[in-house]
Amino acid sequence: MRVPPPTAWLGVLLFTACTPVPLTASAARSAFAAELRLRLQTVAPDAEVTELTSEVTRDGGMLVNGKLRGRAFALRFPPAWNRQTVLFAHGYTDPNGTPDVIPSDPTTPEVAQGLLKTVYEQGFAVGYSAFDKRGFAVTSAIENTVALKRFTDRLGSVRAYATGGSMGGSVVVLAVQRYPREFAGALAVCGVVSDWEDTVNYVTHVRALYNYFSEDTPYALPGTHDVTRALPSATMGDVTLTLLKLYVHAKLDARSQAAQILNRTLSAVPGVRSRPEFSTLVVSLLPQLVGIDDFTADAGGSILDNHETRYRSSLLSERENAALNEGIQRYRADPQAVTRFNRQFGSIGEMPVKLLTVHNAYDPLVSYEHEERLRERVARAQQLGHLAQQTLPTRNEALPLPVLSLLGPAVGAAHCGFTPQQSERAWNDLRTWVERDVKPAESFRVDLDR
Structure with a gap:
């Protein structure tokens, strides 16, 4: 039998050593977690992040909690992160003198009707920040959300979306107007989008x-x-x-x-x-x-x-x-x-990014007329190409007072009366608009009145 010369064996060894070996799913997740944790530790001090904690989740992603400029935040990164981030601004809470508190996991079903969980499963990092106070906190909500977005940029995010409901819808509109370079798209549902x-x-x-x-x-x-x-x-x-x-x-x-x-x-x-x-x-x-x-x-x-x-x-x-x-x-x-007040908290016609707003035809707290005023302003600024508006039928819900059920069903029009499926559809419409430049179909209250 002919024996290959030593140089031939050396070539085989070098070829084997230089050929990449595919990582198993488990190894890939471990590598992702290690890389993200290292980046967190490197970036956090300069980003004014304190009390930082991170844990690998059961799906191989990572849950990150801490304080950014003294306010609590929560982020969750999927194991196959697409390097994009979706941030959520919550609604109004009663000003009872206690600090604003947020759930530690953004993907819990209670947050945004489970929308962030859906978005997370599509490969996006998701998260939010606490505001400086309860009650009317639009100013700090904008600043804290933008600060969190910039923190995710330093962690490797290359595109971000702003989402929010009710007061959070106002936060979204004002944030993209004040910081037009930060977000690629925005979704404001049942929001105070005018004044x-x-x-x-x-x-x-x-x-x-x-x-x-x-x-x-x-x-x-x-x-x-x-x-x-x-x-x-x-x-x-x-x-x-x-x-x-x-x-x-x-x-x-x-x-x-x-x-x-x-x-x-x-x-x-x-x-x-x-x-x-x-x-x-x-x-x-x-x-x-x-x-x-x-x-x-x-x-x-x-x-x-x-x-x-x-x-x-x-x-x-x-x-x-x-x-x-x-x-x-x-x-x-x-x-x-x-x-x-209007200078600081009123929307203007300039619409620098793609904004999708969703409203019920009737909302008992945030009136539909906000949508009409916003559209008038954007039209005057000739920016309707960046605004899409969708109107959904009014949703009736049972009032959260068990004693009322003794008299029969106690139902009424809901504030932010959307199903999880409707919220998911709106998000997918926005994503398609940003990624493929296909503007969502619009609908208005007058269409439902017919």
């Missing part, structure tokens, strides 16, 4: 009207009736009992005083469509009762104004409408506060 001044005045109209129609009845709210001031948190239990009493009596007798108060209050709200439902009353009234002082503080003065508003209800006679306008509480805004 916060409008929303704050809307819920204050509801409170003022309710006070007027419930005066000297068993359904009058406890505490101060000055709608420019919040109620102490200690009184909210009594407020809840009062509103429950109203609901029960209105449900038992559609011609009762309670039903009349409910219907008249919501029929006279100016400037928006309003349903005479208990859910609309509660969803709009409670944030005003607990949060109006917070808004006033952020504005540096009152932005509430109805001194020229003419209230009118189709359920009232001309004489009764005149009495309403004579007897309702009147209040004036601080013009400088309004100017500052």
Whole structure:
């Protein structure tokens, strides 16, 4: 048998040593985790990240928690990360004096109706940041979200999306307008996408009207009736009992005083469509009762104004409408506060990135009219190519008060009334728009009215 010369064996050995050996799935995951952990340790000090923790998840990804500039954040990276990131801004929470708290895992089903879990499974890193405070926290929400995005850039992200709902929808719109180079696309659902001044005045109209129609009845709210001031948190239990009493009596007798108060209050709200439902009353009234002082503080003065508003209800006679306008509480805004507030928290027509907004045809807290105002502004700026709007049918949901079910199903229009499937579809539409430049199909309330 012929024996190969030593140089031939050397060639075989060199070829074998230089041929890459495919990593097993387990080895690839371990390599990913090791690389990401090393990058985290390298980047964190300069990025003002403290209390950093990381753990490999069961699927081989990595869950990262810590504080960025003193605020908690959470990120989750999939094992086959596509080097893209989706960040979420949450909605309004009652300003009760406690810190803003976020779940440690962004993929839990409770977060964004499970949307981030779906996005994660598509290969995106997902996450969010806590805000500097509870309540009206749009300013810190924008800054903290952008800071987290920049942190993920240093970890290897090459494209980012901003998503958010309700107050978070406002955060998304304002973030992409203030920082046009940071995000490739944005998704704002049920969001305050035009003016916060409008929303704050809307819920204050509801409170003022309710006070007027419930005066000297068993359904009058406890505490101060000055709608420019919040109620102490200690009184909210009594407020809840009062509103429950109203609901029960209105449900038992559609011609009762309670039903009349409910219907008249919501029929006279100016400037928006309003349903005479208990859910609309509660969803709009409670944030005003607990949060109006917070808004006033952020504005540096009152932005509430109805001194020229003419209230009118189709359920009232001309004489009764005149009495309403004579007897309702009147209040004036601080013009400088309004100017500052709108400059800081009002959207403009410039739309530098692709923005998809989604709204129910009727929302009891954030009115659909926000979408119409946003579109008018973007059209004036000739930027409609970067705006897509989708309107979904109003979704009715059971009110989260078990005691109400004793009187039969207690349902009403939902704030942010979307199914997980609808949220996923909206996200996929945005992704396709960014990746393939295929603009999503649009729909508007007028289409559903037909």
